[in-house]
Amino acid sequence: MADAKNMVYLALQNNEDARPIIEAIEEDNPHAEINHFPAMVKIDAVGKLIVRRKTVEEKIGREWDPQEIHISLVSLSGNVIEDDDEFGVERDN
Amino acid sequence: MSRKLNLRERYQRMTRDLAWEPSYQSKSDIYPQMEFEGIKIEDWDKWEDPFRLTMDSYWKYQAEKERKLYSIIDAFAQNNGHMNVTDARYVNALKLFLTGVSPLEYAAHRGFAMVGRQFPGAGAQVACQMQSIDELRHVQTQIHTISHYNKYFNGFHDFRHMHDRVWYLSVPKSFFDDAMSAGPFEFITAISFSFEYVLTNLLFMPFMSGAAFNGDMATVTFGFSAQSDESRHMTLGLEVIKFMAEQHPDNIPIIQKWIDKWFWRGYRLLTLVGMMMDYMLPKKVMSWREAWEIYFEQNGGALFEDMARYGLRMPKYWEQTIEGKDHITHQAWGIFYNYTHAAAFHTWMPDNEEMDWLSAKYPDSFDQYYRPRFEHWREQAEAGNRFYNPTLPMLCQTCQIPMGFTEPGDPTTIGFRASDFEGNRYHFCSDGCKDIFDNEPQKFCQAWMPVHQIYQGNCGGATVPDVLDWYHLNFGVDNFDYAQSPDRQHWQQWKGEAAEESDAPDEAA
Numbered sequence: 043m044a045d046a047k048n049m050v051y052l053a054l055q056n057n058e059d060a061r062p063i064i065e066a067i068e069e070d071n072p073h074a075e076i077n078h079f080p081a082m083v084k085i086d087a088v089g090k091l092i093v094r095r096k097t098v099e100e101k102i103g104r105e106w107d108p109q110e111i112h113i114s115l116v117s118l119s120g121n122v123i124e125d126d127d128e129f130g131v132e133r134d135n
Numbered sequence: 136m137s138r139k140l141n142l143r144e145r146y147q148r149m150t151r152d153l154a155w156e157p158s159y160q161s162k163s164d165i166y167p168q169m170e171f172e173g174i175k176i177e178d179w180d181k182w183e184d185p186f187r188l189t190m191d192s193y194w195k196y197q198a199e200k201e202r203k204l205y206s207i208i209d210a211f212a213q214n215n216g217h218m219n220v221t222d223a224r225y226v227n228a229l230k231l232f233l234t235g236v237s238p239l240e241y242a243a244h245r246g247f248a249m250v251g252r253q254f255p256g257a258g259a260q261v262a263c264q265m266q267s268i269d270e271l272r273h274v275q276t277q278i279h280t281i282s283h284y285n286k287y288f289n290g291f292h293d294f295r296h297m298h299d300r301v302w303y304l305s306v307p308k309s310f311f312d313d314a315m316s317a318g319p320f321e322f323i324t325a326i327s328f329s330f331e332y333v334l335t336n337l338l339f340m341p342f343m344s345g346a347a348f349n350g351d352m353a354t355v356t357f358g359f360s361a362q363s364d365e366s367r368h369m370t371l372g373l374e375v376i377k378f379m380a381e382q383h384p385d386n387i388p389i390i391q392k393w394i395d396k397w398f399w400r401g402y403r404l405l406t407l408v409g410m411m412m413d414y415m416l417p418k419k420v421m422s423w424r425e426a427w428e429i430y431f432e433q434n435g436g437a438l439f440e441d442m443a444r445y446g447l448r449m450p451k452y453w454e455q456t457i458e459g460k461d462h463i464t465h466q467a468w469g470i471f472y473n474y475t476h477a478a479a480f481h482t483w484m485p486d487n488e489e490m491d492w493l494s495a496k497y498p499d500s501f502d503q504y505y506r507p508r509f510e511h512w513r514e515q516a517e518a519g520n521r522f523y524n525p526t527l528p529m530l531c532q533t534c535q536i537p538m539g540f541t542e543p544g545d546p547t548t549i550g551f552r553a554s555d556f557e558g559n560r561y562h563f564c565s566d567g568c569k570d571i572f573d574n575e576p577q578k579f580c581q582a583w584m585p586v587h588q589i590y591q592g593n594c595g596g597a598t599v600p601d602v603l604d605w606y607h608l609n610f611g612v613d614n615f616d617y618a619q620s621p622d623r624q625h626w627q628q629w630k631g632e633a634a635e636e637s638d639a640p641d642e643a644a
Contacts, residue, residue: 049437053340055359080420081347081355082340109188112196113203116362117336119434121441122185122370126142135440 048133050091050120053084060114066097082116091120092130146187151180154257168253172318175383179256182378185370193265197272200360207356208279217287219350221417223626224617228415229280229354230290230480231407232342235307237277238298240361242311243326244270250319262371266327269364276357283353288622290479293607297479300594301606302585303407303471305535309582310404314397316578320379321393327372329397329450333435335365338408341426345416373438380445387446392574398450399567402459403534409464410471413493414485422496427460452567455543461500462546465493469505470539472512473524477599479608481617484513504546521616527586532561532579533568540564556580 052067054060056078064083068076074087085091098106108129120131140148157165169176188196210216220226244267251263285291298304314325343358379386409423421429431453439449468482475482485493490509493501515522528537542548552569554561556576563569572579588594595605603610612621626632 047437047440049433051434055363079340080344081359082344084340109192109196112188112363112367113199114363115366116359117340118366118369119437121373124142124185124187133437133441135443 048089048135049086050089050118050131050133051084051086052091052093052118052131053082053116054111055114055116056081056083057114062101063093063098063111063114066101067091067093070094070097089134090130090132092123092128095127142187145189146184149189149191150184150261151257154260162255166253166255168319169255172320173389174320174379174386176255176379177382179254179259181381182256182258183374184258184262185374186367188265188367190261190265197268200363201272204276204356204360208276208283208353211353211356212283216350216352217284218629219352221349223288223622224415224481224483225349225351225417226284226288226622227290227480227482227617228342228345228411229284229351230288231411231415232354233277233281233284233291234294234297234301234479235304235407236338237274237281238295238304239307239311240270240274240277242315244268244274246311246315246322246326249315250322253319259375262374263323266364266368266371269361269368273357273361273364276360280353280357287625289609289620290613292609296607300585301479301608302474302530302589303478303536305583305585306407307404309535310400313400313578320389323372323375324379324390324393325397325400327368328376329372329394330401331365331368332372333398333431333438333450334401334405335369336430336434337405337426339365340430341412341421342408345412345418345420348418348420349416376442376447377445380442380447384446391447394447395451395567396571396574399452399565399571400534402456403531403536403564403568406463406467406536410467413464413496414468414482414489419492422493423464424460424496427456432457451570452565455565455567458543459540461497462504462541465497465501465505466539466541467536469508470528470537473522474528474537475616476523476614477603479606479613481615481620481622483617484509484516500546516616516618521618523615527589529562530584530586531564531568532582532584533563533571535582535584536564538562538564 054064060083064076064085067074067085070093071085071087071091073089074085074091077084077086093108093111095106095108108124108127111129118131120133123130123132163169217226247263247267247270251260251267254260254263281291281294298308314322317325339358339362343355343362346354346358376390379390409426412419412421412423412426435449435453439447442448471478472482472484490501490506494506497505512522528539530536531538538549538551540550542550550565552563552566554563554569554573554576556572557580559580561572561576561580563572585594589602595601600610603614608614617623
């Protein structure tokens with residue numbers, strides 16, 4: 043059994059909408075590991091992954107609602123955290 | 136002056152506040168299925184929807200997903216996208232997916248409409264309503280893809296009719312029928328948690344990446360579009376489990392039993408997906424074994440560490456799946472190779488390059504157990520003795536897959552279990568499937584077993600062509616080895632490939 047302690051992930055489509063979100067995740071989550079698959083990017087981390095509204099807005103130059111992530115989200119693992127300023131997944135065991 | 140509501144308040148107003156307490160009918164009359172499964176719910180207001188998506192936002196985001204999806208489907212059709220797939224063999228993976236899984240999307244649409252009606256909590260009702268609409272969207276988008284491929288390839292022409300009749304389609308069909316004929320709490324544990332949360336990534340992520348890798352934009356697009364709803368479904372599944380677990384300690388053993396049952400049922404069902412990944416994609420993304428390690432061992436492992444706080448443990452027999460990851464796809468492909476004369480898709484033996492890929496991905500099993508068998512079958516086929524098994528297989532009473540899986544610890548002995556119930560003997564492929572039957576024999580003894588039905592004379596006649604006619608399958612067109620198929624002939628004509636060059640499986644591709 044692989045070491046699975048508190049692993050979480052977000053998987054996004056590899057497209058124009060998702061790219062700034064992926065960049066924002068990379069910037070705000072230095073512990074995250076970015077894995078590329080055909081048509082899809084899977085971001086793995088231990089403990090927590092956060093997408094911040096502010097970081098994404100800086101990248102795309104317009105207002106961004108964290109719920110817009112639904113359009114390019116492929117899958118996730120972890121307990122969802124969601125409010126007006128961020129979207130994320132976490133595990134804490 | 137009005138202040139903009141925050142996410143939590145908006146969800147509260149637009150979901151919970153739309154519900155009301157009934158005054159002239161009793162709750163037990165309105166929601167008659169809430170008691171019989173034994174699940175105890177003290178307070179539906181404790182339901183926490185982690186996504187807090189309100190109906191207005193739901194329509195907004197879904198509309199955008201649809202616009203993107205249909206523009207790609209249009210572009211695919213306008214540009215003859217089917218011509219860009221790696222090889223016509225690939226389309227057989229699609230045949231299995233679209234005839235096996237797409238009708239399940241429709242079943243899920245119905246199932247969530249039914250359970251959403253049964254749950255008294257507004258949060259649960261809204262989540263089920265959204266999922267029901269999602270699933271209808273999924274089946275619609277997949278039918279568009281069926282419609283396109285049906286113009287150029289065989290085996291897609293009557294998927295709805297086939298789903299109720301064809302022997303291997305009874306595997307996915309009976310899975311969902313089992314869930315839909317259970318109570319609402321079992322249904323949602325089965326589909327939202329065990330299937331969507333624990334296993335669905337194995338269905339969509341490697342397979343859709345595989346479709347992308349094989350040039351099939353239509354499938355990637357409906358797949359990822361569906362999967363973007365799936366993350367919402369998965370969190371619903373997780374919430375359902377947490378909610379039931381927190382409501383009453385008596386719920387824990389019931390939930391655990393359902394998790395055990397539906398994990399095993401899902402594992403058996405996904406064998407078909409694993410077989411597609413390992414054998415049916417001309418360009419492969421990852422092996423079933425790798426996918427199982429990432430999406431079950433790693434991801435599922437973390438999940439069940441989370442669940443331990445409620446007293447829930449890993450699903451029973453999960454250890455057998457770790458051993459099985461080296462074997463099940465090869466065994467399943469062997470079964471379909473044997474019976475492809477009765478299937479609506481083609482099979483073939485891997486070429487040398489593919490055999491080497493399998494050896495590399497399955498260092499502990501392929502060369503030892505499967506390569507010699509497959510090379511023998513390939514030699515026989517090349518000598519004009521392509522083997523088709525003339526005897527109908529014995530099916531497992533629970534998963535309905537032919538009994539071809541081997542014993543844990545011994546990949547050379549076929550697994551075999553049996554139970555007696557009311558004077559009849561029933562047969563199973565594994566401990567997991569036997570346990571499921573033994574817990575609900577009254578239900579599973581009624582399963583519609585395709586092979587039994589053929590022998591009882593209920594499937595159009597006694598010969599294979601009779602039965603295929605009853606399936607609405609075109610004999611000599613939809614079935615048999617890929618090497619002799621009209622699909623292959625057409626593909627060679629379209630691509631301008633000389634027939635003699637392609638008599639052997641394409642080594643250079």
